[in-house]
Amino acid sequence: DGGITQSPKYLFRKEGQNVTLSCEQNLNHDAMYWYRQDPGQGLRLIYYSQIVNDFQKGDIAEGYSVSREKKESFPLTVTSAQKNPTAFYLCASSIEFDRTNEKLFFGSGTQLSVL
């Protein structure tokens, strides 16, 4: 089955710790995205990648880092600089970044909580 796989489903972070969320897709999509969702709020863009070895900051990139060494993988690291990391994190992909009318495909999400 083609799709986007996020792992783990639940993740706990201790104060001062960096944690990495995994996102893998087998849709052969060029563009990948990370969104953060807080209760009762819409999704906010953290980082996006148009193509391998490229990534750009979104609207709330502070305290996060990413890499895009392979087309199918776009891991997100939540660093200790992110003071309010508790949220639901969603990874998404699309065929191309700036294609006018295409849909986003989402993974099932990772819930990150602080111990």
Next chain:
Amino acid sequence: KQEVTQIPAALSVPEGENLVLNCSFTDSAIYNLQWFRQDPGKGLTSLLLIQSSQREQTSGRLNASLDKSSGRSTLYIAASQPGDSATYLCAVKGSSNTGKLIFGQGTTLQVKP
């Protein structure tokens, strides 16, 4: 700056009722508007995408309309079922903000049997 608002935040209806979910946006310069469904603790599933040149899109019991000039979209759900219970989010892709979607905060729908 584009802002997307969805009202109401929550809605509860009896099974079988027809209902309308609302989405408004502040900047009419958009490429498209999408409606998504999100089940609790899950990712988003795209339901309908309306291009800026279109007025509406239909899929089964769902119909989405777009009025760019007034900055509004509606999602009409006919003959609602308990399985329709979920959070529905709309998102716009702005022509001045290439590649990025701006999301509303969602409407949580409960359909009671």
